[in-house]
Amino acid sequence: MPDATGLELLARELGDAAIETVYFRNRATVVVDAARIRTALATLRGQGYAFLASLHGVDYYPEEPRLGVIYELLDMSRVDRITVKLRVPSDAPQVESVTADWPTADHQEREVYDMFGVVFEGHPDLRRILMPEDYEGHPQRRDFPLGGEPVIFTRDEAKWLEARE
Amino acid sequence: MEVKRERLGPAGAAPGSIRSRPPGAGGERSKSAQRVQSLNAHQLLRGGDLEGANQPAHLEGEELDRYVEERVLTTTLDKTVAWARSNSFFPLGFGLACCAMEQFQTAGPRMDIARFGFEAFRASPRQADLIILAGRVSIKMAPIIRRLYDQMLEPKWAISMGACCSSMGVFNNYALVPADKFMPIDVHVPGCPPRPEALMHGVLKLRKLVQDDPDMGWRERYDAVGTEEHPFDA
Numbered sequence: 001m002p003d004a005t006g007l008e009l010l011a012r013e014l015g016d017a018a019i020e021t022v023y024f025r026n027r028a029t030v031v032v033d034a035a036r037i038r039t040a041l042a043t044l045r046g047q048g049y050a051f052l053a054s055l056h057g058v059d060y061y062p063e064e065p066r067l068g069v070i071y072e073l074l075d076m077s078r079v080d081r082i083t084v085k086l087r088v089p090s091d092a093p094q095v096e097s098v099t100a101d102w103p104t105a106d107h108q109e110r111e112v113y114d115m116f117g118v119v120f121e122g123h124p125d126l127r128r129i130l131m132p133e134d135y136e137g138h139p140q141r142r143d144f145p146l147g148g149e150p151v152i153f154t155r156d157e158a159k160w161l162e163a164r165e
Numbered sequence: 166m167e168v169k170r171e172r173l174g175p176a177g178a179a180p181g182s183i184r185s186r187p188p189g190a191g192g193e194r195s196k197s198a199q200r201v202q203s204l205n206a207h208q209l210l211r212g213g214d215l216e217g218a219n220q221p222a223h224l225e226g227e228e229l230d231r232y233v234e235e236r237v238l239t240t241t242l243d244k245t246v247a248w249a250r251s252n253s254f255f256p257l258g259f260g261l262a263c264c265a266m267e268q269f270q271t272a273g274p275r276m277d278i279a280r281f282g283f284e285a286f287r288a289s290p291r292q293a294d295l296i297i298l299a300g301r302v303s304i305k306m307a308p309i310i311r312r313l314y315d316q317m318l319e320p321k322w323a324i325s326m327g328a329c330c331s332s333m334g335v336f337n338n339y340a341l342v343p344a345d346k347f348m349p350i351d352v353h354v355p356g357c358p359p360r361p362e363a364l365m366h367g368v369l370k371l372r373k374l375v376q377d378d379p380d381m382g383w384r385e386r387y388d389a390v391g392t393e394e395h396p397f398d399a
Contacts, residue, residue: 130305130340131304131340132304135304139340144339146339147337147339148339148341149333149337151332
């Protein structure tokens, strides 16, 4: 990971797209403006971080902006990694898709869309990937219920039978 | 001892017919049935000159029918077919998740399911008559499984293996559906995952069920009352 100084230099490269930098336990994170994510990642690619390892979704409920997307970039030649974060509000959850530059984002952005509801504009095929196509709701959001079937323990069986009548 | 000869009226069946009356018909045991019950082995099996209680009994007509029905193994066509079916399940091993690992071992050398004749796991539902749902069934997978089940030919049975198929198990969340919600299941095998012995026990229970001898209540069988977890008046 770039050290604290290196991280600040990177942030300066990104310009005003970088809102904040966090250096914690030898891990560098830069929080960028959601509208300029694609150029920010391109800049980082120029700096050597050419491998998008994964992208994740986060729900910061009840803080606003509520939804977040996290990109993990790796520099394979220098054995280095950096995390790029962005935040979008839930009433306008549009983020530009980086699939054109980073092909691995194809399925992973679909997963973030499915689970959190972040809409990636410019994605070639944005549809649900884990849940059925006609499913309603975004399951990994914090206000989505856990779901499942109620469990009837034997010791509660009599109560259930009474409640049914 | 005098041999009774009963004359059959128009209501009775022709002599020599197996099904002179349905078994257990009405509340009255005919005299012939009672008599057949009371005969002992000597009277039935041996001929020749015997004295007293061991004198051979000559059965005719309705008595003969009852005797054949009750004391001799009568394999009707249904029973024969059920025996054949139950001893030659062709499982469509549908291993979805972790339970599939235990399902493989049921077919392995230690818990050999080939002992019973069920080793022919078919890949095509058209050739299988028993689907063993081994693993979690997600909402997306459910219509696919239903389609496979519909493609199987009658008669067909289904075993729900493990806790997840039967009752969601540890993965009781938005993504899964219990198998009972979209297809009929004959035997549920509990466990997470059930040991190969447990799956074997479930398959053998199904076999008994197919042989028209459903092995339902172990409590009745062993007369085990008073140890229920929550006794309630059903």
